[in-house]
Amino acid sequence: MEIKYTTFIEKGTRSSNQDVFKVIICPEQHKALFIVCDGMGGHAMGDVAAQTVCEAIASYWKSNLQKTDCETKIKAACRTASMAMDKRADNLNRVEMGSTLVLASIEGNNVTIAHCGDSRCYLLRGGDMVYQTKDHVGFSFGWEVVNKCFFSYRAEIAQPDIEQFELRPGDRLFLCSDGVYKAIAPEILKARLMDNKPLEEVVDVIKFLCEKNSDDNYTGILVQMD
Template sequence: MSKQLRLDVAQLTDVGRKRPHNEDNMAYVIPRDSQVMTKKGALFIVADGMGGHAAGEVASEIAVDTVSNVYYQDENDDIPLSLMNAIKRANALIHQRAAENMMRSGMGTTCVAAVLRGGVAYIANVGDSRAYMVRHGQAKQISQDHSWVEEQVRAGLLTKDQARSHAQRNVITRALGTQAEVEVDVFTEILEDGDTFVLCSDGLSGPVGEEDLRAIVNQYLPQESVYHLVERANENGGPDNITAIVVRVQEAGDDIPETLQHPVHAGGSSHVADESTAVLVVCLLPR
């Protein structure tokens, strides 16, 4: 009998200690229908809005709502393509909403999303919200920040420590909604039992270093991990909204496609079905 993917999930968001409003948003979808779970997997998404109150939170809400629904309506079996198409649809909707309302001109949002299906994790990102994986006690960042400082780090012009305190550390080079088209990066990881994924906004990854994140995730189950991660970010100043989803793989599935690309860049349109058979679990933040 084939192994089925089993997950333990928790999510939490907090306004932090410096911001008057929470412009982050998060969602996860775990299909009730086992056939949908087998075909499309479980989806997790964090979005960090920008553009000010009533703009940034609108952009992040559109992102999580659109990606969560469009991904499951897409009948394509190509998981990376479906995920990218859902994110590109969110980008188009945010861009359109911004064009229709002068008060929301320039609004946008980061987006990091993960689909766990069978024995594989597919992680997509735009902006500087991150995905980490903790395996065998060691943490690594899977996503690559689309930010000015991280591009300098990758070019060898800044160190990681310099980037953390650099004056330009909040400048992102790619976001949803700011342009009519967007490029989405997708990465793949073969799952192992016990793997833990952390999706978070920069309000967490900024104040909380990778070593602290690793220690917390290794010590606690997801429900406790999210609280300790948010608590640590606030202890370290809480300069921004803080959002985290922690997903522990209790048992990895054994369905792994023969060919996996890393990273994947693709485009194109998706076929959208009339109905979604997924159960949607969305946390919409208070205004």
């Protein structure tokens, strides 16, 4: 199957953008990687944290193209990202910083989806939601708290949920930061993601809704299997 995709990243109403994304396509190996990371608010250097995690995961993936996607491979990549986070924090006077992660690694007709935090991935097929990641969040004194993420010197909480699916022609994957889905009602987001339109037109509508309603950075990757 052919992989088509389009992306967007916007700072929205925020003064800076702490979202990061990465796309790697390796047609000869029939593999592709899509990543979205969101630096955690309330802590310093969220943009640095997100960039560190994103680059570490991507670097591990590119260095291990010969390995089949599996839970062991994803967890090894996450350990590498945690170590990179600690090393970066050491160089910044042991700063406390954190980031979410969501990724989709496509290998032939299969996809491995992994996430840690509240960035999401949706798998849509024929008008139905086949899968949606479950946010790693809780509440403390009325505040939403991310309870799994990449955080400096806290490798024990960087434990991703991992799922694998067989892909079919027409399937769509959508990876995004929380600034997207918190700005759009779930049934509207699902409907727009499955609109029978070119990917760029679908994304234009989602960006318009985020521009109207989001109070955060908003980033997304929309992928279609043809």
